[in-house]
Amino acid sequence: MEDILADIDTSALVGKVVFLAVVVGVALLVQRIVSHGLRRALDAAGVPKASIFVNVVRAVIWAFALLAALEPVFGVQPTAFVAALGVTSVVISLGLQDTVSNIVAGLGLMMGRVVRPGDQVTISGFTGEVVDVTWRSTMVRDRGGKVEVIPNSVLNKTALMRETDWSVTNCPVEFYVEPGCDLDAVAREVRGLARKACGAALDPNFTTEVLFDGLGPMGVHGTAHLHLVAGSNYSGQADALVRAMSRAPWIARPAVAAAGAASATAAATHPTERQ
Template sequence: MEDVLANIDASAFVGKVVYLAVVVGIALLIQRVVVHGLKRALDAAGVPKASIFVNIVRTVIWAFALLAVLEPVLGVQPTAFVAALGVTSVVISFGLQDTVSNIVAGLGLMMGRVVRPGDQVTIGGFTGEVVDVTWRSTMVRDKGGKVEVIPNSVLNKTALTRETDWSVTDCPVEFYVEQGSDLDAVTREVQRLASEKCGAALAPGFSTEVLFDHLGPLGIHGTAHLHLVAGSNYAVQADALVRAISRAPWIARPASADTSASIINDATN
């Protein structure tokens, strides 16, 4: 009798394991097909692909898979489980208000096409490329590789500036020119030096712009706008141009520097 009961228990256990394996296999297959179809549908509809949509679909699929194995494998009535889960979720939701807020905000941002992976944006003074939009946050990576993780609920309430190609590639280099200098000649010289020192890193389709905006105690303030390709080290390229133009005869030099130089020369003599 004990052998018969043992065989019955063993066969029942094996049956449950097989049933569980079949359900998991079907769920994995459905997930693969549905996620692939979702990505194609998003592309066709012009809605950006982000992990938040894929994660929601996966959660729904595995929730149904769990309900399918509750009674056959665990002996739990699905209706009772759902009812208990509903009561529990109300209690838990009070402690997960921020998480729920981030999820809802993330869906709103993506469906409204406010931010999409690949966008160049400035958020709260931080400028970079949107890498991904997840359940809780949006990840933005700047030119130096630093990744800023911004909660979706915060992003939904923060002013966002969408950058243009001009501003994304811009590497400004400021300098002062002596008053009375030929600014057209200075512009040509700066552009030549930029091409010579930073040519390999300059973005095609953009010329190096040299703009003069005001007169100051040091002279005429100018800014050279280098437009660099993605992946360039902006600090290195700016350093190369600064070193080159610092030796130009038209560069403004403080009077104190001239005085110091005279003192050094007098001491040497």
Template sequence: MGRSEQAISSFSDAVIFWFRQNFGKIILLIVVAVCAALISKIVAAAMRRALERTNLPSASIFVNIVRALIWIFAAATVLQPVFGINPSTVVAALGVSGLALSFGLKDTIANIVGGFGLMVSKVVQPGDIITIQGTTGTVRDVTWRHTIVIDRTGNQLLIPNSILNTTALEKITEAGEAATTVPFTLRGDADIARSSHSIAQVVAQATKGMAMPSNPPIVQLQGFTPYGIKGQVVMFAKQGVIAADMQDAATRALAGQEYLVQEAELPSVKGVDQAN
């Protein structure tokens, strides 16, 4: 028998011996891991159903905290019998190293505490429409680290929970988030009532497939300019519609209307005309 064969035989014997010596520990580890996975899955599903029936917000941060506790308990169960480590020793070691960990994980800890505080106090809940630092979107979920916000274009924004706790945010209504405007200038000699009605009808027809059915266009007159009466038409884009597309459709529909000023024409000044 060659050296290589002897080495392979010795290695296989060592592996078999190790498995025989630790068979019970391996079985215990597998059983605990499987039980923890099943319990975690069952508890998570039950918690989601329970949160849907209560006034508490249904956010994954609550579920994730409970799942983490289940796995921590499972790990503590196998430390002594499988690995020969006393759980109290681990707790003592964590206490000594807690200060160093707190500095290294301060941002993560701040996000976890911030997310939990946001959900318990109901400052932010899934489904809320918020504006923060110029970004507007719908809250999809609050995780252990980030708050997930989906904007109108479908982009997913991940905002750290600590920022939401320290930065002013604005909750807005669905209509407020959907509002978009197109400015216009009405001719000075135009019939205001008829022109406003016509603008509303033209825009409503042009944006029929984009607008919220319950919120028709609103025509607002805002003041006077040398060119005519300044105003804007306010439209409300339904979910999934980009505001720029709605503005484009309304602008194309209003272009060429006789009661609107299409180009800047300064009114003639009598003194200047006489001098010329």
């Protein structure tokens, strides 16, 4: 052990460690400055911000830092290293083809402004807000907080539908009203019940719409469109409104609906009896 330690040039080792530390420090400083400048440049150019741009720049900076430290610290010629890397790049690309595909697809999606952080989208039935576009994937978060991670290469080949804030916050609750009721009064009461039942879960930017769009054996079909804030339990708020409406006198009752359906059937079968 003493012979091995004696063969080590302490001053050379210290010099290499210091050089490596300086390279790492400079790379960290350059990374911070360039990342900050890139974000400001993206804002000025109107290009959507996403971590994929910053990550690509960081990778380039650290690649140059590695090349700068190869010969002084490790005694490896940068040209030889690049040549060796070129020989093995085919093998590496085969193993990383999915990663490369995701990176290229992510850059294409961002540069083409197909998706941007903050967009409200529906992808393969999942609706939410685009949170970020990373090296490999795009993250979409729904109003309940669930995050869907979609590979960029998959998203690049999948139909995407942009949503509005109205549609994203919408929680429809269907109901039936007995025939002959004052629908305007029913709508006002439903809105009042929604305010009491849902309270702070309602989005203050939207009003609760109550629309009537059909007639049937159960009565007049209506839909209350609740608009809920992010993080709300949609099924829980819908349940609260249904419980509140179930006690209203204008809600179509099964027995009344059955009698109405039977009367309608009899009238259609024996039209002469009405004359």
